Amino acid sequence: MEAAEFIQTYYRKRKGTDSLKWDALEERYGAADLLPLWVADMDFSVPESVQAALAERIGHGVFGYSFTPKDYFSAYQGWQSRHEQTLFQAEWLHFTSGVVQGIYDLIACFTAEGDQILIQPPVYYPFFDVVKNQKRRLVTSELIETEAGYRIDFEHFEKQLKENTIKLFILCSPHNPVGRVWEKAELKKLLSLCQKYDVLVISDEIHSDLILPGNTFCSALTIAAELDFLDHLIVCNAPSKTFNLASLLNAHIWLPAENLRKTYQAWEGLHRQTGISVLGQIAAQAAYATGDEWLEGLLTVVEGNYQLLKRQLTTQIPKIKISELQGTYLAWLDLRDWLPSLDMKFFIQDQAGLAIDYGEWFSPESKGFIRINLATSAETIETAVNHLLTLDHKLKGGI
Numbered sequence: 001m002e003a004a005e006f007i008q009t010y011y012r013k014r015k016g017t018d019s020l021k022w023d024a025l026e027e028r029y030g031a032a033d034l035l036p037l038w039v040a041d042m043d044f045s046v047p048e049s050v051q052a053a054l055a056e057r058i059g060h061g062v063f064g065y066s067f068t069p070k071d072y073f074s075a076y077q078g079w080q081s082r083h084e085q086t087l088f089q090a091e092w093l094h095f096t097s098g099v100v101q102g103i104y105d106l107i108a109c110f111t112a113e114g115d116q117i118l119i120q121p122p123v124y125y126p127f128f129d130v131v132k133n134q135k136r137r138l139v140t141s142e143l144i145e146t147e148a149g150y151r152i153d154f155e156h157f158e159k160q161l162k163e164n165t166i167k168l169f170i171l172c173s174p175h176n177p178v179g180r181v182w183e184k185a186e187l188k189k190l191l192s193l194c195q196k197y198d199v200l201v202i203s204d205e206i207h208s209d210l211i212l213p214g215n216t217f218c219s220a221l222t223i224a225a226e227l228d229f230l231d232h233l234i235v236c237n238a239p240s241k242t243f244n245l246a247s248l249l250n251a252h253i254w255l256p257a258e259n260l261r262k263t264y265q266a267w268e269g270l271h272r273q274t275g276i277s278v279l280g281q282i283a284a285q286a287a288y289a290t291g292d293e294w295l296e297g298l299l300t301v302v303e304g305n306y307q308l309l310k311r312q313l314t315t316q317i318p319k320i321k322i323s324e325l326q327g328t329y330l331a332w333l334d335l336r337d338w339l340p341s342l343d344m345k346f347f348i349q350d351q352a353g354l355a356i357d358y359g360e361w362f363s364p365e366s367k368g369f370i371r372i373n374l375a376t377s378a379e380t381i382e383t384a385v386n387h388l389l390t391l392d393h394k395l396k397g398g399i
């Protein structure tokens with residue numbers, strides 16, 4: 001499906017639907033009239049088949065306790081064989097209400113207070129909270145910016161492993177916010193280092209279906225199997241980013257090793273007694289079984305919006321640098337050479353009227369960057385560009 005047709009078919013106005021992105025601007029940013037390009041969900045409705053499956057269940061009208069539909073896993077594995085081609089097994093699968101909740105639980109289960117946990121900023125900001133809020137110690141190895149894009153500083157990563165007693169590493173793959181889809185060789189180097197220093201790895205692969213043309217996603221599962229390291233790996237993923245299902249509260253924790261499963265099941269027995277989200281699972285199963293064409297259309301929109309943003313800004317405000325978008329629907333922009341000071345709220349919010357994610361949310365070293373959500377109409381991205389161009393004119397006039 002062409003981008004324009006996808007947008008025409010699936011774009012929805014969300015204002016007035018209790019949407020966090022559209023209706024919580026006053027609470028979040030202190031101004032209700034901003035153009036929202038922040039939190040990572042989409043302004044598109046789900047595939048018709050998903051809506052129909054939900055409508056059928058809702059029509060039945062009974063929402064008592066449920067269990068996972070028996071074909072859930074085969075729908076998921078079918079999706080995998082047509083897309084990333086990662087081999088999962090049904091007995092590895094545990095459900096959680098969200099990937100972030102899953103990571104909180106995994107940290108509570110596999111680490112103790114005071115343990116050291118490694119992350120790679122700039123990175124999805126709840127990774128900081130999951131560590132700090134549970135009184136674990138945060139250790140970071142910052143990604144490095146090169147002419148060719150963001151790279152892992154392997155020397156520094158190993159130094160952190162050597163100088164600290166890292167219990168757990170949280171990998172973000174593909175990486176939010178810098179948009180990298182890690183290559184096999186990079187993942188192999190990373191996991192080999194974790195193996196060398198006996199570190200447990202959580203690979204957050206929630207963006208694994210959102211891969212732009214020319215890039216190939218490789219799961220940490222594939223690499224860990226090659227390295228005989230599956231007993232140190234946990235993968236989290238979900239249908240929520242791919243199909244815009246976040247508030248249906250259905251996400252996956254994959255525990256390939258029996259030792260990890262036993263530990264987690266014992267922990268779950270003590271701390272998790274609620275069931276699964278029946279609507280979340282019905283939606284996910286339908287999406288995995290039938291959502292291929294929809295995803296293809298969505299990726300055309302994301303690519304189109306990214307190219308639109310890049311084209312407009314590189315020709316009209318060349319001082320803004322845009323990272324190459326390999327995966328996710330989140331563009332990462334470096335505004336440091338453009339803005340006369342890094343009073344980002346003043347320029348981006350008060351002057352340009354945009355609600356975006358600020359770079360410093362992802363790393364203290366990323367002040368001056370912004371993240372823009374591209375999972376919206378081309379018109380919204382054009383409007384955002386126009387707001388930036390108006391700001392550029394004002395800057396030239398010396399505000």
Ligand SMILES: Cc1ncc(COP(=O)(O)O)c(C=O)c1O
Pocket residue numbers: 040097098099100101124172176204206207238240246251
């Ligand atoms: C890397 C990453 N992990 C997890 C999440 C959130 O997942 P959930 O809503 O399932 O908690 C996001 C949302 O943007 C994300 O980017």
